[in-house]
Amino acid sequence: MEAEQFFRSLGDGTRLRCLMLLQAEGELCVCELTHALDLPQPRISRHLGHLRSAGVVQDRRDGYWVHYRLHPDLPEWARAVLAATADGLLHREPWAADAARLAAMPNRPANSCCA
Template identity: 45%
Template sequence: MSKQSLPVVDLNAVACCPPIAVRPMEADQAAVVAPMFKALGDPVRLRLMSMIASVPEMCVCDLTPAFDLSGPTISHHLKVLREAGLVDSERRGTWVWYRVRPDAFRQLGALLEISTGDGGA
């Protein structure tokens, strides 16, 4: 399996898109948003994202022991989340600290919003 490099997502480009239930996405819009969903499509990354989002910030030293995976594998998954624009990171000495990018999740949530139009279920 070949390794693919994900481009860093421009969150300003994501903000341009109306909810997908309003009208079909243009190809270029889908190409911008897809890496974010792809990053969340892996169970390890989804769990990492959940752990990071549950606190203001989290050290990689606290994330790694929660998985039966090597440190480099966890670092790879965190890199994918960072390149997808879902988390920010900051190196402090030996360790890297991660925090969620709330604007990214607000924009993804807005894309997935479905209005029933009748005020009901």
């Protein structure tokens, strides 16, 4: 992965918010990201598609549902950037509100997803 491509992926607020939740949670369904960010599903999916194309995230399909996580082949330097960024943003808005909405989401999926 090229550094420029990685940092361009972080340059959008919606993508950065998704990545911070994935950094904190490990793997999330699109429905969880939609709920946490309080944004329409097509917008979330478009940004996740960009992150997937850039090699930052990987998806896993489970029936109709799509789950995302950080790409397992993400270079260590990129993982360190995401970890340091998450540490710095944890208590700032909108990231704190995103985490709170996700934590309060009713019927969060375990192995199967929600509607």
